[in-house]
Amino acid sequence: MIPLTDDLRNRLLANGWQLDIDHVPVVKFFNPVGAATWLITEMEADGDTLFGLADLGFGCPKLGSCSLAELTSVRHPFGLGIERDILFQATLPISVYAEAARQAGSIVESERLLHVAEATLRDR
Template identity: 60%
Template sequence: MLPLIDAATRELLLANGRDCERDHHPVLKLFNPTGPATWLICAMEPDGDTLFGLCDLGVGEPELGYVSLDELKEVSAGLVIGLERDLSFRATHPISIYARAARAARRIVDLSSTLDMYPWV
């Protein structure tokens, strides 16, 4: 099983966290392979635990906010198949655009394949 965050991704997330004024592209996509939850993470606080990104628990209300890496690890450990990283994910827009599209669709959407639906992207 892969760790939720590898060393290179951790360094990029920490660098983004130091530059909190910028509208960063998500660097990491985590998801529950057996459920609706998805997280697009763009930054990490210096504590190494607090992540910032777009959180979608599958209840129709995705939101920007903070999530604990330790809590995600606990959730993952409690699942039959743990949370996974989407190794093919490559962000095409800043997190604010993903958030706008997610609010409109009531779930996180793949912007690379749905640009027609969101002309403001």
């Protein structure tokens, strides 16, 4: 189950209305029994379509859309599903996470790697 608080949902929807902005991720979802991770920045008005950085564990993280309903419907053994990281707090825009993920081959949260990616983007 992926509980989205009203605050998180409102922040995601507000970001969805603001086009052409490099948003800071609002929420992180993860597979508790696998390598998949999603950093989500926005939600469309339909309340289901999310946008962010997805890493399914195959070494090629991508920016794109996914469905909240589909993430919520995933069921693993013992009834486990996709979870929300309640401690996640992003400080950098999604472009930095995407560049760090491109360099590392997976989503990373290491401050050192994120700052290297941020410098790479700044130097372009």
